[in-house]
Amino acid sequence: MTEPLQIGLLVFPKVTQLDLTGPLQVFSSVPGAKVHLIWKRIEPVPSDSVIALTPTTTFADCPQLDVICVPGGYGTDDLLNDEEVLDFLRRQADGARYVTSVCTGSLALGAAGLLKGYRATTHWSSIDFLSGFGAIPTRTRVCVDRNRFTGGGVTAGIDFALTLVSELVDRKTAEAIQLRLEYNPAPPFNAGSPDSAPAEVLAFMKERIAPSQARRADLMGRAAARLS
Numbered sequence: 223m224t225e226p227l228q229i230g231l232l233v234f235p236k237v238t239q240l241d242l243t244g245p246l247q248v249f250s251s252v253p254g255a256k257v258h259l260i261w262k263r264i265e266p267v268p269s270d271s272v273i274a275l276t277p278t279t280t281f282a283d284c285p286q287l288d289v290i291c292v293p294g295g296y297g298t299d300d301l302l303n304d305e306e307v308l309d310f311l312r313r314q315a316d317g318a319r320y321v322t323s324v325c326t327g328s329l330a331l332g333a334a335g336l337l338k339g340y341r342a343t344t345h346w347s348s349i350d351f352l353s354g355f356g357a358i359p360t361r362t363r364v365c366v367d368r369n370r371f372t373g374g375g376v377t378a379g380i381d382f383a384l385t386l387v388s389e390l391v392d393r394k395t396a397e398a399i400q401l402r403l404e405y406n407p408a409p410p411f412n413a414g415s416p417d418s419a420p421a422e423v424l425a426f427m428k429e430r431i432a433p434s435q436a437r438r439a440d441l442m443g444r445a446a447a448r449l450s
Contacts, residue, residue: 259276291322299434299441335449
Protein backbone atom coordinates (compact mmCIF):
# COMPACT_ATOMS: atom_id res chain seq x y z
CA MET A 223 0.00 0.00 0.00
CA THR A 224 1.30 3.45 -0.91
CA GLU A 225 1.98 5.62 2.10
CA PRO A 226 -0.10 8.83 2.19
CA LEU A 227 1.60 12.13 1.50
CA GLN A 228 2.30 13.84 4.81
CA ILE A 229 1.81 17.61 4.46
CA GLY A 230 2.23 19.92 7.43
CA LEU A 231 1.54 23.63 7.86
CA LEU A 232 2.83 25.61 10.82
CA VAL A 233 0.21 27.42 12.90
CA PHE A 234 1.33 30.24 15.20
CA PRO A 235 -0.11 33.32 16.91
CA LYS A 236 -0.91 36.18 14.50
CA VAL A 237 -0.53 34.02 11.40
CA THR A 238 -2.27 35.55 8.38
CA GLN A 239 -5.11 33.07 8.06
CA LEU A 240 -5.32 33.22 4.25
CA ASP A 241 -1.60 32.43 4.02
CA LEU A 242 -2.50 29.15 5.69
CA THR A 243 -6.08 28.43 4.63
CA GLY A 244 -5.46 29.05 0.91
CA PRO A 245 -2.82 26.29 0.61
CA LEU A 246 -4.70 24.19 3.18
CA GLN A 247 -7.76 24.12 0.93
CA VAL A 248 -5.62 23.03 -2.03
CA PHE A 249 -3.63 20.40 -0.11
CA SER A 250 -6.79 18.99 1.48
CA SER A 251 -8.03 18.19 -2.03
CA VAL A 252 -5.02 16.03 -2.89
CA PRO A 253 -6.15 12.38 -3.04
CA GLY A 254 -4.67 10.35 -0.22
CA ALA A 255 -2.85 13.24 1.45
CA LYS A 256 -2.81 13.62 5.22
CA VAL A 257 -2.63 17.27 6.22
CA HIS A 258 -1.44 18.44 9.63
CA LEU A 259 -1.65 21.81 11.39
CA ILE A 260 1.33 22.01 13.71
CA TRP A 261 2.19 24.04 16.78
CA LYS A 262 3.86 23.65 20.17
CA ARG A 263 0.61 22.71 21.90
CA ILE A 264 -2.87 21.58 20.92
CA GLU A 265 -4.90 24.63 21.81
CA PRO A 266 -6.61 27.30 19.68
CA VAL A 267 -4.15 29.75 18.16
CA PRO A 268 -5.33 33.30 17.34
CA SER A 269 -4.80 34.36 13.74
CA ASP A 270 -4.52 37.95 12.52
CA SER A 271 -8.30 38.02 12.09
CA VAL A 272 -11.27 36.91 14.18
CA ILE A 273 -10.59 33.28 13.25
CA ALA A 274 -8.77 31.03 15.71
CA LEU A 275 -7.01 27.95 14.34
CA THR A 276 -6.67 24.68 16.23
CA PRO A 277 -3.52 22.60 15.64
CA THR A 278 -3.97 18.90 14.93
CA THR A 279 -0.54 17.84 16.19
CA THR A 280 2.41 19.14 18.19
CA PHE A 281 6.07 19.45 17.31
CA ALA A 282 6.78 16.40 19.45
CA ASP A 283 4.09 14.22 17.84
CA CYS A 284 4.37 15.39 14.23
CA PRO A 285 5.39 12.60 11.84
CA GLN A 286 8.14 13.10 9.30
CA LEU A 287 6.58 15.28 6.63
CA ASP A 288 6.92 15.10 2.88
CA VAL A 289 6.04 18.81 2.73
CA ILE A 290 6.70 21.35 5.47
CA CYS A 291 5.05 24.73 4.87
CA VAL A 292 5.42 27.93 6.89
CA PRO A 293 2.77 30.60 6.25
CA GLY A 294 3.40 34.24 7.07
CA GLY A 295 1.90 37.18 8.89
CA TYR A 296 2.96 39.57 11.63
CA GLY A 297 3.44 36.58 13.92
CA THR A 298 6.38 35.49 11.78
CA ASP A 299 8.52 38.09 13.56
CA ASP A 300 8.26 36.16 16.83
CA LEU A 301 9.46 32.97 15.12
CA LEU A 302 12.75 34.44 13.89
CA ASN A 303 14.54 33.94 17.20
CA ASP A 304 12.41 31.11 18.62
CA GLU A 305 14.82 28.16 18.79
CA GLU A 306 12.05 25.65 19.49
CA VAL A 307 10.38 26.58 16.20
CA LEU A 308 13.63 26.84 14.24
CA ASP A 309 14.88 23.47 15.52
CA PHE A 310 11.59 21.86 14.48
CA LEU A 311 11.90 23.31 10.98
CA ARG A 312 15.48 22.10 10.66
CA ARG A 313 14.57 18.58 11.79
CA GLN A 314 11.67 18.33 9.38
CA ALA A 315 13.64 19.85 6.51
CA ASP A 316 16.27 17.11 6.86
CA GLY A 317 13.76 14.46 5.80
CA ALA A 318 11.19 16.42 3.82
CA ARG A 319 10.86 16.20 0.07
CA TYR A 320 9.84 19.86 -0.13
CA VAL A 321 10.57 22.80 2.15
CA THR A 322 8.08 25.57 1.49
CA SER A 323 6.55 28.84 2.63
CA VAL A 324 3.97 31.48 1.86
CA CYS A 325 4.50 35.22 2.28
CA THR A 326 6.84 36.10 5.18
CA GLY A 327 7.00 32.46 6.22
CA SER A 328 10.15 32.40 4.08
CA LEU A 329 11.83 34.61 6.69
CA ALA A 330 11.35 31.84 9.25
CA LEU A 331 12.90 29.35 6.84
CA GLY A 332 15.76 31.79 6.37
CA ALA A 333 16.22 32.21 10.12
CA ALA A 334 16.48 28.41 10.39
CA GLY A 335 19.30 28.49 7.83
CA LEU A 336 17.21 26.69 5.21
CA LEU A 337 17.37 29.22 2.36
CA LYS A 338 21.11 29.93 2.14
CA GLY A 339 22.06 29.81 -1.53
CA TYR A 340 18.46 29.35 -2.68
CA ARG A 341 16.31 31.72 -4.70
CA ALA A 342 13.22 32.64 -2.71
CA THR A 343 10.34 35.08 -2.61
CA THR A 344 8.08 36.61 0.03
CA HIS A 345 5.65 39.50 0.50
CA TRP A 346 6.72 42.57 -1.47
CA SER A 347 7.28 44.55 1.73
CA SER A 348 9.85 42.07 3.05
CA ILE A 349 11.68 40.93 -0.08
CA ASP A 350 14.85 42.82 0.82
CA PHE A 351 15.16 40.97 4.15
CA LEU A 352 15.82 37.63 2.45
CA SER A 353 19.40 38.42 1.51
CA GLY A 354 20.26 38.73 5.21
CA PHE A 355 19.79 34.98 5.46
CA GLY A 356 21.92 34.20 2.40
CA ALA A 357 18.89 33.71 0.13
CA ILE A 358 18.63 35.20 -3.34
CA PRO A 359 15.54 37.48 -3.37
CA THR A 360 13.35 36.81 -6.39
CA ARG A 361 10.38 39.05 -7.13
CA THR A 362 7.89 36.52 -8.46
CA ARG A 363 4.56 35.11 -7.34
CA VAL A 364 5.94 31.59 -6.95
CA CYS A 365 9.64 30.78 -6.75
CA VAL A 366 10.97 27.26 -7.26
CA ASP A 367 14.60 26.41 -6.60
CA ARG A 368 15.29 22.71 -6.31
CA ASN A 369 13.08 21.50 -3.44
CA ARG A 370 12.44 24.98 -2.05
CA PHE A 371 9.02 26.30 -3.11
CA THR A 372 8.20 29.80 -1.81
CA GLY A 373 5.11 31.88 -2.48
CA GLY A 374 4.70 35.64 -2.51
CA GLY A 375 2.22 37.54 -0.37
CA VAL A 376 -0.99 36.02 0.99
CA THR A 377 -3.11 35.13 -2.08
CA ALA A 378 0.00 33.79 -3.83
CA GLY A 379 -0.30 30.86 -1.42
CA ILE A 380 -2.97 29.35 -3.68
CA ASP A 381 -0.71 29.66 -6.74
CA PHE A 382 2.16 28.16 -4.75
CA ALA A 383 0.07 25.21 -3.56
CA LEU A 384 -1.26 24.41 -7.03
CA THR A 385 2.28 24.60 -8.42
CA LEU A 386 3.49 22.18 -5.75
CA VAL A 387 0.60 19.76 -6.34
CA SER A 388 1.54 19.60 -10.02
CA GLU A 389 4.98 18.48 -8.85
CA LEU A 390 3.77 16.15 -6.07
CA VAL A 391 1.11 14.44 -8.19
CA ASP A 392 0.62 15.77 -11.71
CA ARG A 393 -0.69 18.76 -13.62
CA LYS A 394 -4.10 17.20 -14.26
CA THR A 395 -4.72 16.84 -10.52
CA ALA A 396 -3.60 20.42 -9.88
CA GLU A 397 -5.84 21.74 -12.65
CA ALA A 398 -8.80 19.71 -11.35
CA ILE A 399 -8.31 21.23 -7.89
CA GLN A 400 -8.11 24.71 -9.43
CA LEU A 401 -11.38 24.06 -11.26
CA ARG A 402 -13.06 22.70 -8.13
CA LEU A 403 -12.08 25.86 -6.26
CA GLU A 404 -13.12 28.01 -9.25
CA TYR A 405 -9.83 29.78 -8.80
CA ASN A 406 -10.11 32.19 -11.70
CA PRO A 407 -8.99 35.58 -10.33
CA ALA A 408 -10.40 38.75 -11.85
CA PRO A 409 -9.73 41.44 -9.21
CA PRO A 410 -11.81 44.62 -9.28
CA PHE A 411 -8.72 46.86 -9.13
CA ASN A 412 -5.23 46.70 -10.59
CA ALA A 413 -3.62 47.45 -7.23
CA GLY A 414 -2.33 44.08 -6.14
CA SER A 415 1.39 44.77 -6.39
CA PRO A 416 3.68 47.75 -5.78
CA ASP A 417 4.32 47.85 -9.53
CA SER A 418 0.67 48.32 -10.43
CA ALA A 419 -0.86 50.08 -7.42
CA PRO A 420 -1.46 53.85 -7.68
CA ALA A 421 1.44 55.82 -6.21
CA GLU A 422 -0.72 57.32 -3.46
CA VAL A 423 -1.93 53.86 -2.41
CA LEU A 424 1.61 52.51 -2.26
CA ALA A 425 2.74 55.50 -0.22
CA PHE A 426 -0.21 55.07 2.14
CA MET A 427 0.62 51.39 2.71
CA LYS A 428 4.33 52.04 3.26
CA GLU A 429 3.51 54.67 5.87
CA ARG A 430 1.03 52.36 7.54
CA ILE A 431 3.44 49.42 7.86
CA ALA A 432 6.55 51.47 8.74
CA PRO A 433 6.44 50.70 12.51
CA SER A 434 6.07 46.96 11.95
CA GLN A 435 8.82 47.07 9.33
CA ALA A 436 11.18 48.69 11.83
CA ARG A 437 10.42 45.99 14.41
CA ARG A 438 10.91 43.25 11.81
CA ALA A 439 14.24 44.74 10.73
CA ASP A 440 15.49 44.63 14.33
CA LEU A 441 14.40 41.02 14.89
CA MET A 442 15.67 40.03 11.48
CA GLY A 443 19.10 41.50 12.23
CA ARG A 444 19.34 39.50 15.45
CA ALA A 445 18.27 36.31 13.69
CA ALA A 446 20.79 36.82 10.88
CA ALA A 447 23.56 37.46 13.39
CA ARG A 448 22.87 34.12 15.04
CA LEU A 449 23.45 32.32 11.74
CA SER A 450 26.83 33.93 11.07
